[in-house]
Amino acid sequence: MNKNLIKPYGDTLNDGIIQLCFTLPVKNSAKAKKAAAVYLSELNLEEIRIVHCHRIAENFTYIVAFARAIPFIDYSKVKADEAETGKLDFYKINKLIKEKLMRKIVVVGASIGCDAHSVGIDAIMNMKGYNHDYGLERYPQIDAYNLGAQITCEELVSYSVRVNADAVLVSQTVSAKDAHIGNLTQLVEILEAENLKDKFILIAGGPDISNDFACKLGYDAGFGHSTIPSSVASFIVTKLLKKKGEI
Amino acid sequence: MAQIFLNQKKINKAKALGANIAQNIHDYIKDYTTDSVERSVLRLYGVDDADDEKTPLCNKIVDILKKEKLINSGVSKYFAAAMLKTDSHANKTAEMIINNKIDLKKVLSMQSLEKISEKEQTLAQDAVSVLDRSKKVKNAKKAGFPLCEKPYRYVIVATGNIYEDCTQAESAVYSGADIIAVIRSTAQSLLDYIPSGATTTGFGGTYATQKNFSIMRSALDKISKQQKRYIRLVNYASGLCMPEIAVCSAFEDLDILLNDSMYGILFRDINMKRTFIDQHFSRLICTRADIMINTGEDNYLTTSDAVEKAHSVTASQIINEAMAKQALLPDDLLGLGHAFEIDPEMENGFLYELAHAMLAKKLFPNAPLKYMPPTKHKSRDIFFSICMDTMFNLASIATNQGIHLAGMPTEAVHTPSMSERHQALNSVNYVFNTAKNLCDEIEFKKDGIISKRAKQVLDSTIDLLEKINKSGLMSAISQGWFAQIKREPDKGKGFDGVIKKSENYSNPVFDIISK
Numbered sequence: 001m002n003k004n005l006i007k008p009y010g011d012t013l014n015d016g017i018i019q020l021c022f023t024l025p026v027k028n029s030a031k032a033k034k035a036a037a038v039y040l041s042e043l044n045l046e047e048i049r050i051v052h053c054h055r056i057a058e059n060f061t062y063i064v065a066f067a068r069a070i071p072f073i074d075y076s077k078v079k080a081d082e083a084e085t086g087k088l089d090f091y092k093i094n095k096l097i098k099e100k101l102m103r104k105i106v107v108v109g110a111s112i113g114c115d116a117h118s119v120g121i122d123a124i125m126n127m128k129g130y131n132h133d134y135g136l137e138r139y140p141q142i143d144a145y146n147l148g149a150q151i152t153c154e155e156l157v158s159y160s161v162r163v164n165a166d167a168v169l170v171s172q173t174v175s176a177k178d179a180h181i182g183n184l185t186q187l188v189e190i191l192e193a194e195n196l197k198d199k200f201i202l203i204a205g206g207p208d209i210s211n212d213f214a215c216k217l218g219y220d221a222g223f224g225h226s227t228i229p230s231s232v233a234s235f236i237v238t239k240l241l242k243k244k245g246e247i
Numbered sequence: 248m249a250q251i252f253l254n255q256k257k258i259n260k261a262k263a264l265g266a267n268i269a270q271n272i273h274d275y276i277k278d279y280t281t282d283s284v285e286r287s288v289l290r291l292y293g294v295d296d297a298d299d300e301k302t303p304l305c306n307k308i309v310d311i312l313k314k315e316k317l318i319n320s321g322v323s324k325y326f327a328a329a330m331l332k333t334d335s336h337a338n339k340t341a342e343m344i345i346n347n348k349i350d351l352k353k354v355l356s357m358q359s360l361e362k363i364s365e366k367e368q369t370l371a372q373d374a375v376s377v378l379d380r381s382k383k384v385k386n387a388k389k390a391g392f393p394l395c396e397k398p399y400r401y402v403i404v405a406t407g408n409i410y411e412d413c414t415q416a417e418s419a420v421y422s423g424a425d426i427i428a429v430i431r432s433t434a435q436s437l438l439d440y441i442p443s444g445a446t447t448t449g450f451g452g453t454y455a456t457q458k459n460f461s462i463m464r465s466a467l468d469k470i471s472k473q474q475k476r477y478i479r480l481v482n483y484a485s486g487l488c489m490p491e492i493a494v495c496s497a498f499e500d501l502d503i504l505l506n507d508s509m510y511g512i513l514f515r516d517i518n519m520k521r522t523f524i525d526q527h528f529s530r531l532i533c534t535r536a537d538i539m540i541n542t543g544e545d546n547y548l549t550t551s552d553a554v555e556k557a558h559s560v561t562a563s564q565i566i567n568e569a570m571a572k573q574a575l576l577p578d579d580l581l582g583l584g585h586a587f588e589i590d591p592e593m594e595n596g597f598l599y600e601l602a603h604a605m606l607a608k609k610l611f612p613n614a615p616l617k618y619m620p621p622t623k624h625k626s627r628d629i630f631f632s633i634c635m636d637t638m639f640n641l642a643s644i645a646t647n648q649g650i651h652l653a654g655m656p657t658e659a660v661h662t663p664s665m666s667e668r669h670q671a672l673n674s675v676n677y678v679f680n681t682a683k684n685l686c687d688e689i690e691f692k693k694d695g696i697i698s699k700r701a702k703q704v705l706d707s708t709i710d711l712l713e714k715i716n717k718s719g720l721m722s723a724i725s726q727g728w729f730a731q732i733k734r735e736p737d738k739g740k741g742f743d744g745v746i747k748k749s750e751n752y753s754n755p756v757f758d759i760i761s762k
């Protein structure tokens with residue numbers, strides 16, 4: 001068999017074993033248990049084992065199940081959903097800015113809309129950084145301005161224009177009911193309306209943000225959970241050097 | 248109760264510093280009122296309607312008084328005079344004012360001042376009797392069920408849809424919850440009004456409206472009867488409408504309100520003067536209507552490190568307690584907050600957690616402490632996340648906390664689903680039962696890691712309180728001493744709603760409930 005074909009691994013290659021846990025809106029009964037199995041078979045699973053059923057309200061049943069997944073996918077056709085950062089470190093990044101760009105670069109960051117979560121953008125911007133990786137404020141070759149949380153798109157844009165930013169970093173944490181999409185889209189619309197879209201490298205980040213998702217919304221890149229600041233700096237520098245024709 | 252050795256003299260010293268800090272704030276706020284305080288007076292007088300655009304009438308009236316520059320005397324006398332004039336009920340009178348059928352500029356001169364003042368007194372007495380009623384109703388309900396054992400099991404529902412919330416709440420109670428909190432929609436705390444009606448479209452939470460309060464209260468009353476135990480209902484006051492939320496909560500017999508004296512300042516950038524004034528009136532209403540307050544110190548540990556800044560939590564609890572005393576809150580309504588937020592990778596982190604939990608118990612022996620689960624360091628591996636919560640559950644029962652917020656396996660992912668709340672409560676129920684009387688068996692070693700740590704945090708707390716006492720609380724906040732967030736005294740949202748009281752300011756509800 002083509003060795004690029006893969007499926008979930010339980011304890012034997014290609015057994016396809018997966019764990020599932022969900023609730024059905026029906027009273028716990030033999031029929032509810034059967035319904036769970038029928039539902040999973042509709043999901044194209046086989047050898048379904050409903051191992052636990054429990055009543056968690058008058059008309060709701062909590063279910064734990066195991067089953068085998070049928071399809072394989074071709075691993076060689078999968079493309080990673082990750083910004084290409086060049087993976088430079090703190091020293092390399094500063095050196096490149098100094099020697100190739102020959103000026104400090106300016107980065108502005110904020111958590112926009114009514115999102116009050118600032119710890120994510122702080123992790124990228126603040127001196128201390130994240131997970132033993134220095135934040136952008138620590139980079140001698142970067143002027144980093146962190147506006148904090150609950151910043152309107154208008155404030156962020158006008159500030160970025162004022163300090164002549166190279167890159168604008170936007171954080172969004174609340175994603176319930178797609179709250180983040182509205183805010184991120186609004187920013188792009190404002191930048192487009194003011195003809196500023198290409199002036200800045202525009203980067204979105206947050207626990208539920210992926211690179212594909214951000215790019216679709218019109219961002220240059222998106223960074224998700226556990227991002228370290230040097231990845232972001234590395235992306236910005238690489239992008240600026242490309243723009244300048246240095247790479 | 249587990250025992251830990253701490254120097255009582257130091258505890259007294261910390262409390263005295265807290266009292267002084269609170270007194271200084273009190274000396275400032277007594278000369279001020281706010282938009283929201285005035286709107287609460289109108290709500291207490293019965294103005295609870297909204298116009299066609301869903302703007303509450305109480306907002307419109309306060310805006311008129313501000314425009315006419317009359318607000319410094321307080322809304323009470325103008326509204327009382329207007330009611331005398333219309334000889335009708337509060338909402339009708341409010342409508343007539345808004346439709347320019349009554350001119351507030353002239354209304355005081357249309358009646359004798361005695362009559363107006365008499366009317367104010369009647370309105371205020373009626374308002375206070377509504378608050379008293381809420382206390383009675385709740386006590387009567389509780390008396391019908393066996394006493395609920397502490398720690399109370401507290402879970403949040405947050406679907407955005409009040410009807411769906413009721414379904415989720417029912418299931419949570421089924422799995423063992425004693426307290427249901429309906430968390431508010433993102434950014435409601437920044438709305439300078441209370442939305443109205445039943446709502447189904449919140450983000451990350453459900454709008455706090457009086458109607459939603461009543462829908463959930465009736466649902467819980469029904470579940471209480473089925474499950475034969477009284478289920479408490481929680482909502483959130485912190486924000487731009489602290490006192491108004493308290494009024495609506497009293498009207499609808501809520502049991503607990505998140506009501507922190509600094510949360511809005513630090514975490515929502517609400518102006519500090521506005522918040523201090525609002526929290527005071529809000530808490531006076533809670534005291535009268537028997538609503539427990541919960542404070543939000545746990546949140547500091549999301550922006551600061553839980554070991555490094557543990558003393559900032561303790562200092563804030565002491566200040567929150569002292570401010571609560573200014574608002575006459577008795578100990579059994581003081582749900583001071585703290586949290587189990589130490590990085591799970593730290594060696595002996597659990598021992599430090601026990602030290603912090605014991606310190607809080609020792610400092611506030613009669614307060615139903617609100618103990619928060621790990622959140623910031625929660626893993627997105629939901630199975631490891633359950634392990635973390637299990638350790639938290641053990642810390643809670645071993646130190647006999649008051650209110651136990653059940654940690655959710657998906658804390659780092661999304662607002663919980665019905666399945667996840669069940670998983671969480673399963674662990675809580677197991678640990679609380681299997682270690683039920685553990686707390687009576689424990690005496691922490693006098694020179695052990697735990698006792699030493701508790702002592703160390705208390706010492707740092709006193710140092711911090713001394714610094715705050717010297718500089719004043721407002722200046723302390725502007726220097727970032729809490730949660731490492733800096734806020735300026737004259738900046739932030741809602742500052743334009745801070746109003747200096749004039750000589751002839753009147754607010755008879757305040758006068759009655761602050762005695």
Ligand code: B12
Pocket residue numbers: 114115116117118119120121123124130149169170171172173174175176203204205206207208223224225226227228232430431432433434450451452514546549550622623624625657658659660661662663
């Ligand atoms: C701390 C916290 C808070 C604090 C925030 C304090 C502050 N000043 O930031 C407070 C208490 C204020 C808070 C409030 C609320 N919160 Co909150 N909160 C959290 C919590 C516990 C931790 C978040 C955190 O700090 N993580 C640590 C940082 C370092 O991680 P991060 O944000 O993912 O950031 C990293 C990456 O994502 C990335 N990144 C982030 N931003 C950016 C930007 C750029 C440009 C780049 C490149 C990278 C990047 O890099 C960072 C480092 O790796 C999470 C639960 C959790 N454990 O995740 C809930 C959580 C995020 N909160 C949640 C909710 C719902 C709320 C509220 C709406 C609740 C309510 N109804 O009131 C309110 C929000 C109010 C508002 N107006 O926004 C939900 C969100 C659910 C969802 N998916 O929508 C969560 C997941 C909890 C839950 N399970 O319900 N919260």
